[in-house]
Amino acid sequence: MQPIDLAIIGGTGLYRLAGLESPREASLPTPFGHASAPARVGTLAGRRVAFLARHGEGHSVAPHRINYRANLHMLHALGARRVLALNTVGGITPRFAPRALGVPDQIIDYTWGRESTFCDAPGAAVQHAEFAEPYDADLRAALLRAGSDAGVELVEGGCYAATQGPRLETRAEISRLRRDGCDVVGMTGMPEAALARELDLAYACLVIVANWAAGCDPAGRDAAPITMDEVLGNVEAASGLLPALIEALMQQ
Ligand code: HPA
Numbered sequence: 223m224q225p226i227d228l229a230i231i232g233g234t235g236l237y238r239l240a241g242l243e244s245p246r247e248a249s250l251p252t253p254f255g256h257a258s259a260p261a262r263v264g265t266l267a268g269r270r271v272a273f274l275a276r277h278g279e280g281h282s283v284a285p286h287r288i289n290y291r292a293n294l295h296m297l298h299a300l301g302a303r304r305v306l307a308l309n310t311v312g313g314i315t316p317r318f319a320p321r322a323l324g325v326p327d328q329i330i331d332y333t334w335g336r337e338s339t340f341c342d343a344p345g346a347a348v349q350h351a352e353f354a355e356p357y358d359a360d361l362r363a364a365l366l367r368a369g370s371d372a373g374v375e376l377v378e379g380g381c382y383a384a385t386q387g388p389r390l391e392t393r394a395e396i397s398r399l400r401r402d403g404c405d406v407v408g409m410t411g412m413p414e415a416a417l418a419r420e421l422d423l424a425y426a427c428l429v430i431v432a433n434w435a436a437g438c439d440p441a442g443r444d445a446a447p448i449t450m451d452e453v454l455g456n457v458e459a460a461s462g463l464l465p466a467l468i469e470a471l472m473q474q
Contacts, residue, residue: 224270224301225270225301225302225303226263226270226271226272226297226300226301226302226303227269227270227271227304227472228269228271228272228302228304228305228306228471228472229261229271229272229273229274229297229300229302229304229305229306230271230272230273230274230305230306230307230308230468231273231274231276231293231297231305231306231307231308231414232273232274232275232276232308233276233277233307233308233309233310233408233410233430234277234281234310234432234453234454234457235310235430235432235453235454235457235458235461236275236308236310236430236457236461236464237275237277237279237280237281238262238273238275238279239262239264239266239271239273239468240464240465241266241465241468241469242262242264242265242266242271242273243264243265243266244264244265245262245263245264245273246262246263246264247260247261247262247263248260248261248262248263248272248300249261249296250296250299250300252291252292252295252296252299253295253343254289254291254292254295254337254340254343255289255291255292256289256292257274257289257292257293257295257296257297258274258275258276258277258278258283258288258289258292258293259274259275259278259279261273261274261296261297261300262274263300266468266469266472267469267472267473268472269472271468271472272297272300272302274293274296274297276288276293276410276414284387284388285386285387285388285409285410286333286335286336286386286387286388286409288410289337290336290337290338290413290414290417291337291340291417293414294414294417294418294421294423295340295421297423298421298423302423303422303423303424304358304361304423304424304425305418305423305424305425305426306361306365306425306426306427306428306468306471307410307411307414307415307425307426307427307428308427308428308430308464309382309408309410309411309427309428309429309430310408310429310430310432310453310457311382311406311407311408311429311430311431311432312390312391312396312406312407312408312431312432312433312434312435312436312438312448313405313406313431313433313434313435313438314383314396314399314400314404314405314406314407314435314438315380315400315405315406315438316440317377317380317405318377318380318405318406318429318431319431319434320431320432320433320434320452320456321431321456321459321460322375322377322431322460323369323374323375323376323377323428323429323430323431323460323463323467324376324377324378324380324405324406324428324429324431325357325362325365325366325369325376325377325378325379325426325427325428325429326357326379326380326381326382326405326406326427326429327355327357327362327378327379327380327381328356328379328380328381328382328403329356329381329382329383329384329411329412329415330381330382330383330384330399330402330403330404331384331412331413331416332383332384332385332386332399333384333385333386333409333412333413334386335386336412336413337413338412338413338416338417339413339416339417339420340417340420340421341420349420351416351419351420352419353416353419356415356416356419357415357425357426357427358424358425358426360424361424361425361426362426364471364474365426365428365467365471366378367470367474368467368468368470368471368473368474369467369470371470371473371474372463372466372467372469372470373466374463374466374467374470376428376467380405380406380429381402381403381404381405381406382404382405382406382407382408382411382427382429383399383402383404383406383407383408384408384409384410384411384412385399385407385408385409386409387409388409390435390436390448391407391435391436392436393436393437395436396435396436396437396438397437399435400438406429406431406435407435408429411427415427428467430456430457430460430461431456431460432452432453432454432456432457432460433448433452433453433456434448436448
């Protein structure tokens with residue numbers, strides 16, 4: 223099997239990878255069940271790239287129902303060793319305004335009840351994956367370099383709060399996340415990052431800020447409620463920068 227230079231997992235509003243040439247569907251069963259969708263494997267800047275829609279290609283799988291284990295296991299089995307996760311988030315702190323792109327360096331996991339380890343597989347040895355730095359340093363650095371090469375501004379660092387969803391958070395919950403030191407909030411960052419570490423995949427995350435998290439709009443507490451139109455509109459606008467960024471990443 224030919225190796226895949228980079229696998230990209232797309233989140234809300236990101237169901238196809240612009241610029242992926244001659245994509246071919248690739249799908250494998252896994253011991254954990256089926257992935258959210260087949261991967262699309264093609265060429266980008268002369269390198270082999272796979273794309274997987276985390277929520278399914280029609281956004282049919284809710285964050286707490288995603289089979290994160292099958293998604294990562296399949297990408298690994300297809301030959302991927304580096305994974306770039308694209309995650310749509312709400313911005314909590316001022317650097318993460320709607321339409322910003324960022325490369326977080328920490329995670330706090332508030333999810334519950336998700337299948338969050340491969341150790342549960344029959345006969346698997348118990349592992350205690352090292353996770354002090356949850357994202358791969360080299361892939362993060364490459365992404366930040368790609369941002370400067372392509373002239374795409376990226377917010378560097380920050381803590382990703384992974385919440386259970388699928389509902390959005392209350393203002394009190396977001397105040398707590400802010401006190402905990404979180405900068406952005408999303409529903410899909412975990413257990414994906416931890417499972418990637420268990421498989422020894424080099425994994426990094428690019429967040430796309432879709433909205434201010436509840437109560438964070440600097441315009442004040444009475445700001446309009448978050449709507450899906452706002453979320454998808456901002457993701458679409460910000461994702462216009464992705465083809466240049468990913469091409470620069472693949473040229474390194
Ligand atoms: N909260 C959680 N997840 C999200 C948000 C949010 O405000 N926006 C996009 N994904």
